[in-house]
Amino acid sequence: MLSRKIIDELTAVLGKENVLTEKEELACYSFDATADMPQSMPDVFVTPTCTEEVQKVVEIASKNKVPVYTRGSGTNLSGGTIPLKNGIVMGMVKMNKILEIDAENLNAVVQPGVIIQDLNDAVAKHGLIYPPDPGTVKTATMGGSVAECSGGLRGLKYGVTKDYVMGLEVVLANGKVMRCGGKTVKNVTAYDMVKLFVGSEGTLGIITEIIVKLIPAPETRKSFLASFKSLDDAANSITGIIASKVIPATLEIMDNATIKTVENYAHVGLPTDAEAILLIEVDGLPEVVAKEAQAVEKVCKENNGQLKVAETDEERDNLWTARRAALPALAQVSPTTVLEDATVPRSEIPKMLKALQEIAGKYDLKIGTFGHAGDGNLHPTILTDERNKEEMERVHKAVDEIFDAALKLGGTLSGEHGIGMAKMKYLENEFKEAGVEALRSIKKALDPENILNPGKIIDLEG
């Protein structure tokens, strides 16, 4: 428990309305969107409204050696916001202003609490887009998505959050404010601290302002649904499309288990007898789109795919509703959904899909797989029940094997959801000792008291 004195200090800085201490209120911040994680109560929940207030909170925390857990909307999938060691949870949602849209230089300056979709709505007026679009665009914050380096459906062609962050203002563990990067497209002034912060999951500093790159909105787009009788055919189509030198904006896969569940949930007319479907969208200038669409059709047909083109906006929206429904639909089937994020080189997708089927069979588990096939980022989702101890043991074994398989295929533990608490114990499998030691020494150097999001990413004791 925090002493009354610390609470008073926080209240003096932030005002009563920005300091919550009631148990019922605090309970809301004891968990996030991640399944199968321990819950842990914060001692206090604070909502600063400006950088100076964030600074003061960190100073108080640092002086008293109290942990600070920064939180956006809590939608992350790796236990990143759980206040494992209690202390302060700092909600960033009140810092939610779009400070500048600089259409001429194609960038925008935002506070961390801005919701991703709100930024997109604001820049749409200028014919621009901010491409990173995690499934949670309507709820997740810019700060959270920068801290996680979120991906999304358009990652294949447009890249991930990291590719769009140009500059940051950060409050460091010692309470000082640092600016890095800026408004230029090129910047090699000293180490790339911007990229170091992107994806650092709140463990190195608190992001208080973000400069992001924007791009012109594509003129036209075309969406397809391709269904396949075999997983191999679907997988071959993925590599075939890329090999034909077409990079679609989106190239998503769903396996049969996912298709059936989504159809059951959303009734959008998906072919429930297909082993796999691909959802594909190409965008750009009309001629380019026409050409790329032809190439996509050709490859899918050569691989025995059945193609349906979205002719109207409504049909297109239906397709993407189906894709976005994948996780919520799977989540309805069973009380607990354990969602993984292992990512493999694109050409290894067929092997990864096979490995997932085998793992499901071996441990007698239901695993629905969907995800961003184009960039090798699959989301195998295990449908289970936390209360069933025996089954959870099998789940944990299966997860171990999923990571093993991904790393053996030259992949990584996490493509976009981050390490958080959920994947910490696997970190050394990928980074080996030298890598973990490097991460650890950076964390220790920049947060010597270990007050920022302690217990995440790396075990400091090691």
Place this chain on the structure above:
Amino acid sequence: MELELNTVQQIIEIVGEDNVLTNLEERICYSYDGTFQRGIPELVVFPANTQEVAEIVKLANKEKFPVFPRGAGTGLSGGSIPMSSGVALVLTRMNKIKEINSEDMLAVLEPGVITGHFNQEVEKLGLYYPPDPASLKTCTMGGNIAENAGGPRAFKYGVTKDYVLGLEVVTPQGEIMHTGGRTVKNVTGYDLTRLLTGSEGTLGIITEITVRLLPKPKEIRTALVIFDKLEDAASSVTAIIRNGVIPATLELMDQIAIKCVENFNHLGLPLDAEAVLLIEVDGGKNQVEEDIISIEEICQNHHCRKIHIASLAEEREKLWKARRAVSSAIVQLKPTKISEDATVPRSKIPEMVKRLREIASKYNLHIPVFGHAGDGNLHPNILADKNNKEEMERVQKAVDEIFHAALELRGTLSGEHGIGIMKKPYLQWELGEVGIEYLRAIKRAVDPNNILNPGKVF
């Protein structure tokens, strides 16, 4: 500090006698780079593989001698200069392309591979590695990663950082570490790959590189546009981008640069023109045609004098000749070239160009301006004679003012050449004490003995 004989012997045991230079005359060849900085290493060492690099770095930690990684030595910020001691570790023997994979669109290579050679090899397979520093015929991929090099195509395609997927690195303590990997997405742990990219040899020695490739663009069109007024050229740049055209390349040369090039190469450029833009668009056939029409229109609306357009490779090469010759041509004016790299947000280009001219006339200096206008990355080059003390003092003041101007316009000290030794004194202007302390904390944490490239960056 002097290397002990015994240490030299141990290094020879690691890499073999043939791969160590001890003669002064030979060592002098490794005392400089593309700047006017000098520093003679005590020993020049050419390791053959990662293991040897690791052993040398381990030894360096034991015996406490500095190690200065070096590629081709074309750097423009003094990054590879040995500070008159220790070992210059030259990575040019590690020059194998290990894999070019069309399916996953990536390549794996050693750091000593020459960038231009690598570009050619991937293009043979219909693939494309966009970063193209003007020094590509000589510079190494390891040096490119360490500097996060850019190039003319960076405007559309980004810089080296945007293509690095994974690295094998020998850490400052001599451990072998792998970062990133073969996937486009990877958020496992901190992004050490990006931290190392652009770290100028101070945080690790890069021994293997995995880069992402793109499909090679189908069509290319090049336009050389001549302007009477520099301001018109500068505002054409912003207008083109505002119109949603994203050329692959958008390069600017001012009148002094034009004159030098013309003197040097006789390409028929008009000597009274104040500026030339070299613009290249690529993509599908229809797209490049549409783009080039818009560009023509915009430049005409901005009072250009003449436009040459080329689509065939040889003709395009002719238009490029002028731009490629600039760096070598301008040294005719004066023997010492101080090449700056200050970068501003794109819309500030006209303003920056104006300020550069004012600075040149205020200090009575030749400052040809050319560079990657599309991404705000100009290269004002100050030409002087380093033996002329009084002139060098004026140069110093001009450099100060250039950086001031860039930062005032919300730009940065360096767009692509790095900090090295040359820009070290200015770092605080951009990052402040807090920022520099942060950098130091990182460096100290991973290189407690300060072995790798000491004296650089900050």
